[in-house]
Amino acid sequence: MIKPDSYFKVTYGLYLVTARLGEQKVGYVANTVFQVTSSPARFGVSCSKDNFSTSIIERSGSFAFSVLGERASTGLIGDFGYRSGREIDKFRGVNYFIGQTGSPIITDSAIAWFECRTVETLDLGSHLLMIGEVIASDVLNDQIKPLTYQYYRDVLKGFSPKNAPTYVDKSLLETNSPGMLSESEIWQCSLCHYAYETDKGDPISGIDPGTRFQDLPDDWCCPICGADKSQFFKD
Amino acid sequence: MIKPDSYFKVTYGLYLVTARLGEQKVGYVANTVFQVTSSPARFGVSCSKDNFSTSIIERSGSFAFSVLGERASTGLIGDFGYRSGREIDKFRGVNYFIGQTGSPIITDSAIAWFECRTVETLDLGSHLLMIGEVIASDVLNDQIKPLTYQYYRDVLKGFSPKNAPTYVDKSLLETNSPGMLSESEIWQCSLCHYAYETDKGDPISGIDPGTRFQDLPDDWCCPICGADKSQFFKD
Numbered sequence: 001m002i003k004p005d006s007y008f009k010v011t012y013g014l015y016l017v018t019a020r021l022g023e024q025k026v027g028y029v030a031n032t033v034f035q036v037t038s039s040p041a042r043f044g045v046s047c048s049k050d051n052f053s054t055s056i057i058e059r060s061g062s063f064a065f066s067v068l069g070e071r072a073s074t075g076l077i078g079d080f081g082y083r084s085g086r087e088i089d090k091f092r093g094v095n096y097f098i099g100q101t102g103s104p105i106i107t108d109s110a111i112a113w114f115e116c117r118t119v120e121t122l123d124l125g126s127h128l129l130m131i132g133e134v135i136a137s138d139v140l141n142d143q144i145k146p147l148t149y150q151y152y153r154d155v156l157k158g159f160s161p162k163n164a165p166t167y168v169d170k171s172l173l174e175t176n177s178p179g180m181l182s183e184s185e186i187w188q189c190s191l192c193h194y195a196y197e198t199d200k201g202d203p204i205s206g207i208d209p210g211t212r213f214q215d216l217p218d219d220w221c222c223p224i225c226g227a228d229k230s231q232f233f234k235d
Numbered sequence: 236m237i238k239p240d241s242y243f244k245v246t247y248g249l250y251l252v253t254a255r256l257g258e259q260k261v262g263y264v265a266n267t268v269f270q271v272t273s274s275p276a277r278f279g280v281s282c283s284k285d286n287f288s289t290s291i292i293e294r295s296g297s298f299a300f301s302v303l304g305e306r307a308s309t310g311l312i313g314d315f316g317y318r319s320g321r322e323i324d325k326f327r328g329v330n331y332f333i334g335q336t337g338s339p340i341i342t343d344s345a346i347a348w349f350e351c352r353t354v355e356t357l358d359l360g361s362h363l364l365m366i367g368e369v370i371a372s373d374v375l376n377d378q379i380k381p382l383t384y385q386y387y388r389d390v391l392k393g394f395s396p397k398n399a400p401t402y403v404d405k406s407l408l409e410t411n412s413p414g415m416l417s418e419s420e421i422w423q424c425s426l427c428h429y430a431y432e433t434d435k436g437d438p439i440s441g442i443d444p445g446t447r448f449q450d451l452p453d454d455w456c457c458p459i460c461g462a463d464k465s466q467f468f469k470d
Contacts (some may be wrong), residue, residue, distance in 0.1 A: 006372040009302040009347035010270065011381045013246030034269045035245065036393075037362045038402040041237070044279065044364070046271040067244040112244035122357055124366065127272045129279070131359065137241040146246045148383070160273075161467040167273040175343070 004168050012166070013148040014072070015065040015079055016106045017045055019057040025091050026053035026105045029081035031195045032165045034064055041134040043116055046127045047164035048229075052085045052129060062101035062117045063132055066110035069144035070151060073109050074204070077152075078225030082161055082192040100136055111141040127165055155204075158194060158224045184235040187213045192225035195235065238244065239403050247384040247401070249307070250300040251315055251341050252280055253331075254292040260326050260339045261288035264316035266384045267400045268300055276369040278351055281362045283398035287320045289363060295334035297352045298367055300385040303343035304379035305386060308344050311441070312387075313460030317396055335371055346376040362400055390439075421470035422448045427460035430470065 012031035019026055032046040045063065047054040057063045068077070079090050096104045099115040107113070116132025149166070152158045160167045184199035196202060196216075201209040204223040207216060213232070221228050247266035254261055267281040280298065282289040292298045303312070314325050331339045334350040342348070351367025384401070395402045419434035431437060431451075438443040439458040442451060448467065456463050 001371055001373070002369055003347075003373045005374050005377075006302075006347040006349060007270065007276070007372065009248075009381050010268065011248030011383050012269065013244075018249045032269045032271060033245065034247065034279075034281075035242065035400045036279075036364055037359050037400050039361065040360065041242070042267075044271075044281075046269075046279075066239075073463070082306060112238075112241040114241060120357065120359075122355065122364075122366075124272050124277065124355075126274065127367075129271055129357075131357075131364075134237055136236055138236070138238045139240050139244065142240075146244050146385070148246050163423060165270045165272050 002113055006104060007166060007168050008150070008153065014068045014147045014152055016068065016076075016110070017047070017053070017057070017063055017065045018104050018106060019053065019060045019063045020098070020102050021056045021060045024056055024085075024123075026056040026085045027080050027090055027104070027106065028053045028085075029068075029077055030065070030164075031160070036131060043114065043121065043132050043134065045130045045132065046124070046165045047130060048127050048165070050126075050163045051218050057118075057130060058121060058128060060102070062103055062115070063130065064099055064101075064105045064115045066106045067112040067114075067154070068109055068147040068226040069111040069141060070147050071109070071144055072147050074223050076109050077158070078192065078222070078227075082225040103122060107140060111136060111144050111146060114140045115142060158192070161192065185213060188235045189222045189225065189227050189234040190231050191227040192222060194222050194224040196232065242401060242403050243388065245401075248313070249303045249382045249384055249387055251303065251311075251345070252288070252292070252298055252300045253284070253339050253341060254288065254295045254298045254398075255333075255337050255339055256291045256295045256413055257321075259291055259310075261291040261320045262315050262339070262341065263288045263320075264312055265300070265302075265399075271366060277354065278349065278367050278369065280365045280367065281359070281400045282365060283362050283400070285361075285398045292365060293356060293363060295337070297338055298365065299334055299336075299338040299340045299348060299350045301341045302347040302349075303344050303382040303393070304346040304376060305382050306344070306379055307382050309458050310461050311344050313427065313457070313462075317460040342375060346379050346381060347352070347374045348372060420448060422467040423470045424457045424460060424462050425466050425468060426462040427457060429457050429459040431467065 015033045095108045096106045114137040120131040122129040187196040189220040250268045330343045331341045349372040355366040415421040422431040436442040
């Protein structure tokens with residue numbers, strides 16, 4: 001028996017993985033970034049084949065990743081995590097510089113960054129596991145804690161998008177949350193699956209617990225991906 | 236330029252990775268455990284070729300891992316993280332059960348566990364990256380937070396052993412800790428490299444800041460690996 005909740009006990013950070021091929025810059029939010037050897041230092045990154053970024057990362061032969069801090073902009077996570085580079089220019093208005101390999105390295109909301117040259121690519125069916133050797137890295141902020149996937153889920157109420165290696169089908173999860181009253185309503189964001197629960201409100205945006213969805217301000221938007229109210233449906 | 240401190244911004248949990256071949260049970264502490272695909276769910280684990288456990292994991296064709304909680308026993312981490320299965324029976328006195336694949340699954344100090352069948356092995360020079368498909372998992376404790384590598388470093392003052400993918404040579408780190416007085420002494424554990432700093436004491440064992448090493452009780456032992464005072468040398 002596999003218990004879906006068990007996946008939430010595995011700890012990850014959150015990262016902006018980026019690459020560039022010619023004029024095409026790509027980037028997405030990843031949690032499965034991890035060191036696989038120490039000498040030389042190499043990192044593995046698992047990339048969904050359905051992501052536009054993946055083919056660019058593969059063809060460019062290099063990638064970078066920025067380590068997000070706890071105070072990371074949810075707009076940045078929304079753009080890089082839930083929107084496609086085919087549709088919007090994710091880098092517009094974002095601070096970054098071009099590294100030695102040509103990869104764009106994002107400094108906004110980041111506490112550290114690494115630049116890697118790909119040395120192996122392992123085909124895992126739905127995903128490619130890129131192994132990259134670190135050629136440069138730096139710390140940008142030593143005061144802010146790294147954003148963890150747990151913090152993202154628990155405090156920001158975020159979920160993995162469908163292409164993530166750690167995607168879990170919410171319908172499989174046990175919902176025995178003791179604070180959940182029967183009259184509480186849940187409204188879900190069609191873009192990123194964030195769930196607005198009326199009995200919890202949206203502390204990030206200053207919305208008190210108990211606020212009905214129809215009473216949210218007109219300019220309220222999804223705290224994860226920035227979608228407006230019209231993108232929500234009642235669960 | 237590679238900044239060694241940047242590696243500490245990458246987030247990991249801590250896990251007991253275990254396997255069995257015939258009567259030989261093996262296990263070690265790992266932080267590089269991460270999901271690489273969601274459907275089917277697969278995990279990657281990077282194992283040093285210098286670890287006795289690695290050849291057993293490879294030959295057995297399966298492995299399990301237990302997710303350690305924040306209150307994990309430092310003795311357990313010490314035995315599994317810093318001692319070799321060639322020297323001691325790490326499983327003696329430890330609660331575990333045998334899973335479907337024959338792997339021992341440790342329940343002590345664990346908040347969840349996963350059992351995996353190895354589907355690919357990638358040779359990375361110093362390490363083997365095992366990719367395992369999840370065949371069973373469960374949650375053991377929903378109240379205790381997962382132990383993170385950051386918590387292990389910051390609160391328990393632990394370091395990666397030399398064979399870990401995330402090993403960082405301490406001599407390369409910048410030591411500009413503002414609280415470090417010049418008269419403070421550092422004593423290092425020869426087994427696990429834990430550093431006893433007199434100006435910080437050992438809060439885990441109830442030792443006040445300012446306590447000199449020679450004034451520690453005779454039965455004081457390394458809070459990480461359980462080594463006694465004679466195993467320490469002045470740094």
